Amino acid sequence: MKIYIDENVPYGKDFFESFGEIITFSGRNVTPEQVKDADILLVRSITKVDQTLLSLNENIKFVGTATIGTDHIDLDYLTKRNIAFSSAPGCNKISVGEYVLSALLVLAESKQFELINKTVAIVGAGNTGSAVYQCLTGLGVRCKLYDPPLQASGDSREFCNFSEVLQSDIISLHVPKTMKGPFKTFHLFDETVLQQLSPQQILVNACRGEVIDNQALLKLAREHKTPTLVLDVWENEPNIEKALLPFVALATPHIAGYSLDGRVRGTEMLYQALSKHLKNEAILNSTDFMVKAKISQTDIQSPLTSELLKSLVHLIYDVRRDDALFRSKVNQINGFDQMRKNYPERRELSTLSLNFTDPTHQNSQTINLNKIGFTVKNK
Template sequence: MKIYYDENMPYAAEFFGEFGTLTAFNGRELSADTLIDAEVLLVRSITQVNENLLKNSPNIKFVGTATIGVDHIDQAYLSNNQITFSSAPGCNAISVAEYVISTLVILAERYCFSVFDKTVGIVGAGNTGSRLSEKLTALGIQHKLYDPILAATGEDSRVFSSFEDILQCDIISLHVPKTTTGLYPTHHMFDQTVLSSLTEDQILINACRGEVIDNQALLLLKQQGMKTKLVLDVWENEPNIAEALIPFCEISTAHIAGYSLEGKARGTEMLYLALCELLNKKPNQSLEGLLPKSTISQVELHGRLNDVILNQLVKMVYDVRRDDGIFRQQVYINGFDYIRKTYPARREFSATKVLINDEQSKTQVHELGFS
């Protein structure tokens, strides 16, 4: 079996090597001519999978994307050509949620506020928004959820807020897919009108899709003196982003919020399991057996969880300032995709075991995600 996979998929060889011949590719440079003999195609979000890409691939039988989003996949074309498709919903949701937690402790330190005193508005209550909600609940941080599609089903017992209520929150964190149709399209959800309503005391975080915010409107407002604090991990027109926006960001990164080792590898594993199901084969590989031990595998804390301890604990595992620094230093020289390709290893909270002598804090820390 001929299997082609994105070079940025960790453990692809370990998971898929048993099925046949593996060929790695650059996700943004993949062409139809490369895939002439392909039977399995495994991509990430930067590869557009459609008729144009697969027109020379008569033997293709399985396409998988190791990502939550699927807006880069022409699912209708795959279905019409009897090509099995699988994605990896929720694979990096924990990673993105922990990116947001790291930004919060960094900005709290920078601007001398307590994260425990803030209200967070979560736009999108799917996999990622839910993981963030769970971590905020563990910390006792007030937050509101906005998801009109989930709310309309009547099957979700959570309390949902209006968009207007979300816009009043101290921190607004975006976790929706990119959509352009339907009752609630997310493309430019934060347009000039919405952005203009935000105040200098608020923080806007985008770690979902760049097109959810009108970047040109945002840049214009910033140039005109808009004081709202920005955290941007995703950008319109990646990799050709509006570089003029970078100096206006508190934290800016190269679409790596979901790039923890666990998050990326989880996506690989999910596609492996899907292919095993298609081939009616019993899985004999697991992520647990492949992940290395964390360099900081255990830590002991004393005292009740507060801003200082939370700050130290989160930064010990993941300090987002590292990624912000890499981005600002390299994006102008090496480019957006280079930063993603050479992204240094990052672990999730769960890779570190925390021993703590306060029972209430122990519960909080473990529900936050630490072992």
């Protein structure tokens, strides 16, 4: 059995070598000729799996994507060919939540505001949006959820309307790319919507670049009429609109969900799905391969404050590192993809154990460290 795996799927060989021969490929540039003899195809979000890619392959049995999103997969085509499919829903939700938290803490410091005094509208309340909600409410931030499809499905949570989204201090986008239908998200933030936002607001996009009309955003940015921008995703990746970069406070190359923990979680979920498909026992898990975090514990000898929390979050992940790397590499040949391919190790907050020498010091009226994602211990 030949198993073709995107070279950026971590621990792919370790998880799947027992199933057959492993062949890795570049996800952005893979061709029909390359995968014509694949029995199993495992990709990430940059590979479009459709009739064109599989046109020369007559024997493929299983396609998997180690990502939450599936808009790069032609599911109807796979169904017609009776090709089994699996994704990794929720695998990187924690990573995205921590990306948003890190970014907002950076902006709170640079713009001298208290995050707890702001209202955040989370557009999209699925796995990722819910993780962002948990992370921010753990800090005591007031959050609103906007998700018409989930609301229509009978989800019991409280949802706001779109006008409330546009009036919020911070707007964080976490929706799939949907090109048509009553819940279309393509250019959800078009010029008309963007014109209703002000420079006093913050707009975060860590889902799909096409949710924001980048050309309309650039036009308004040149007129100094946009919110403070945090963009992890862009239209036409990797050939993004570089003219936008000077107007973006924090810019990164689609790596919000790129923690090592989240990416390996995606690999493990595909391993479990393929094992089930092949009727094999799934005997491996991520702990068999993951190394201990470089910073795994720290002693806390003072009361918990918002300033201490910011230091702890940025001890594990400071988005300014990725912003600086991106700006230095974006003009290099294949700079966008090269940074993703060679992304520096990043761990999640749960890999850091906080040891409070005085248990009363971890008490706070607003901050819930466990909810944010830390592992808390008392000496």
